[in-house]
Amino acid sequence: MSEDWRLACNKRRIIRRIMDRLSGIGVFVEAAEAGSFSAAAERLALSRSAVAKTVGRLEARLGVRLFHRTTRAQALTEEGQAFLEHCQRGLADIRAGEAMLAHGRRAVAGRLRVSLPVLFGRRCVAPVLTGLAREHPGLELDLHFTDRLVDLVEDGIDLAIRNGPLDDQAGLMARLVARQRMTVVASPDYLARRGAPADLAALAGHDCLVYLRGGRVRGWLFPMPDGRDAVIRPAARLRFDDLEALADAAAAGLGLTWLPCWLVRDRIRAGTLAEVLTDQPATVFTSHAIWPRSPHPDLKLRLAVDRLAERLPGAAEL
Numbered sequence: 001m002s003e004d005w006r007l008a009c010n011k012r013r014i015i016r017r018i019m020d021r022l023s024g025i026g027v028f029v030e031a032a033e034a035g036s037f038s039a040a041a042e043r044l045a046l047s048r049s050a051v052a053k054t055v056g057r058l059e060a061r062l063g064v065r066l067f068h069r070t071t072r073a074q075a076l077t078e079e080g081q082a083f084l085e086h087c088q089r090g091l092a093d094i095r096a097g098e099a100m101l102a103h104g105r106r107a108v109a110g111r112l113r114v115s116l117p118v119l120f121g122r123r124c125v126a127p128v129l130t131g132l133a134r135e136h137p138g139l140e141l142d143l144h145f146t147d148r149l150v151d152l153v154e155d156g157i158d159l160a161i162r163n164g165p166l167d168d169q170a171g172l173m174a175r176l177v178a179r180q181r182m183t184v185v186a187s188p189d190y191l192a193r194r195g196a197p198a199d200l201a202a203l204a205g206h207d208c209l210v211y212l213r214g215g216r217v218r219g220w221l222f223p224m225p226d227g228r229d230a231v232i233r234p235a236a237r238l239r240f241d242d243l244e245a246l247a248d249a250a251a252a253g254l255g256l257t258w259l260p261c262w263l264v265r266d267r268i269r270a271g272t273l274a275e276v277l278t279d280q281p282a283t284v285f286t287s288h289a290i291w292p293r294s295p296h297p298d299l300k301l302r303l304a305v306d307r308l309a310e311r312l313p314g315a316a317e318l
Contacts (some may be wrong), residue, residue, distance in 0.1 A: 114141065128311045
């Protein structure tokens, strides 16, 4: 037997083993998603016994029980639920690959569930993602706006945007997508009446508007030459738990406030707000995209993260 013939035989055996391993996956997923063998059989135009036998052969090959079965109902076992999630991701990748080939280009299809901080998400992130959806008609977006730190797996989220330092991200992937520079601003009317502060110490003599979160006033951070941050907590009679309301109050001439550049950019360009303390180094917060760790993230997730990393820096700058 020639070497070429031996290699061809080995290749056929490998392909046959792969096909055997994939056998029954589609039927299992259909049965799990349909909720019963009977409903899956109807969807697949098979008999109920054919579905049950296919699932039984799959369980025998895997050596685990995928469903709890009674005469009245069936439900996934813990192993079955875990296996289902892997199978669904694999089938989604296959469908994405088929869509790519069918369209002859980098097509994106399916649902992407994204969690976004409310204001930053609405102002900066959502326009990038909806622009992506405009380019790919097969892409479905579920955008959830919340400042709560969601559990991606528990809440069924594919992708989240987090502002600030990341905590322990076990089981998650992360990519830096933007930097948010902070700035102190006030209205021209306020500055005409009270003057601009010359340095950080001068803030004590000014009316300040502060951000209140979780019942606590958030300090204003300024990097120092020694690498530490100076934390300024100005006395303030006006406190807000909404950043946009802070910007509105500053534009109305009620005092100085410390806000991200992306939020006040248009007001500065329009002349309703002006930056002060521009010689003082500014604090910069990072924004990351995070998603559940997977050896093969699907196409729509990869493309969304790439687009955010490409477009968000411009959206978050002054």
